[in-house]
Amino acid sequence: MKKYSFRLHLLFRFLLLFPLIVFAKNIYLDFSPCYYKYKDIQNIIPVTKNRAITFTKQKDYIFYDPFTKMYVIKNNESPINFYTSPKLGWFMAAINQDVVYGGTYAEDMLFLNPAKLSVRVPKNTIISDIFCRSYGVGNGKGFIKSEYIKHFVKYGYWGDSGIEVNQDMIVKYIDPFYVKGIKLGDKIISINNKKATPKNFSKYVLLRKVGEVVLIKTNKLTIPLRIRRKVYNFTPLMHFGIVVDKNLNVIKLPKSISQKTFVKTPAKLVSINGKRIYSFDELKRVLSFYKNVTITLQKDGIKITIPLRQ
Known part of the structure; x- marks a missing residue:
């Protein structure tokens, strides 16, 4: 009797969940409204009234980023409204005039390494959720999130504090001419009194303006560091x-x-x-x-x- 009762319980739970599964599947597959919104996107993505970006090589450009391969160029089109803070696991797609690749938000940006979807992300695609909100642009390996795009379009550089850390917030490189007191192998505990994470390192270092001061606390000391420009292949x-x-x-x-x-x-x-x-x-x-x-x-x-x- 218990065996049949257990089976009925499983059947009842499945019947309850089945509509949700079908609903989720339909959402997952149907990005057609978002395609119609972004179907005019080819290689150029308008970000502000006067500036756009592309990951296609350009001869004439305002800024170029060798880390993400992003070009900032002049814009004459209406800008796209970019949103921030997507959640891992959301249904999202890479969309432009040629493609719609639907999947999920699988991996966040780690410093300047692109975020990832569970599907291929071609260059110059808008990364959209199922409500057609844009959260970034594809660069071929993944996508660059909105807050990074907005910062680089405005300033044309990333911030640097004279130290580099890994994802565990362990110091792996130092500029000894710029930083005193911090050593290789030290662990960063907090950044501007917030828990030290790759996300907060990006927020308070990479996405800051030159001249601003960031407060770094390690397992040994607390030290203020002034933001400078990040340089490609710096030593x-x-x-x-x-x-x-x-x-x-x-x-x-x-x-x-x-x-x-x-x-x-x-x-x-x-x-x-x-x-x-x-x-x-x-x-x-x-x-x-x-x-x-x-x-x-x-x-x-x-x-x-x-x-x-x-």
């Missing part, structure tokens, strides 16, 4: 006028060094303080410890050692 060697790309090629040297050493760019950076360097991440990590270093470059099979002092 502390830039304080000496030396620029290194991701492949450890020195692509810029100050005249004082090139004239003295007769080194012309590009040259390969092979070691710091006599220690062989094999990757850009390793280079940034080693440079987090020292202001004054000795670098070794290799050009046409010849190695040149250059002491850098400041």
Whole structure:
């Protein structure tokens, strides 16, 4: 008797949930009203009255972001109304004139890494919920959320505090010329008296204006840091006028060094303080410890050692 009672209970629960399942499925599949709203979107997404963005390469642009590959250009169309704070699990779609990919909001932005849907997100698609509210724009790998788009369209840069952290809020790189007291491996406890999370790091560092001060508390001290511009492929060697790309090629040297050493760019950076360097991440990590270093470059099979002092 108990067995039949249990089966009836399961059947009753299924009958109650079935309309909700069908309703959810229909919502999941039907983004047609949103397609009609965004069907005129091709490659250009109007953000403000005077500025638009695109993830298609442009010759003429106002700003370009090498982190997200976003171009800011002039706009002549009515801007799209962007919303913020979508919730994970929402039904959402990537939409433009050519495609409608319906899925769910699967992964939030982590610093400047794009957010993700459960489906493919082509470039220059509007990311819409089932109520046709836009929450970002697809860049091919995922989508850039509205608050990031609005900030970059307005200012043309991301904020930087001289430290980089991982998703566990552990300090992984430092600019020793800019930050005093914080060490590699320290854990960030709070940011502007709010719990230290990637979301709050983005809010109070990446999305802040140059010159503003952010209060960082670690497991060892509390320190104010002033926001500066985030620079693509930054290393502390830039304080000496030396620029290194991701492949450890020195692509810029100050005249004082090139004239003295007769080194012309590009040259390969092979070691710091006599220690062989094999990757850009390793280079940034080693440079987090020292202001004054000795670098070794290799050009046409010849190695040149250059002491850098400041």
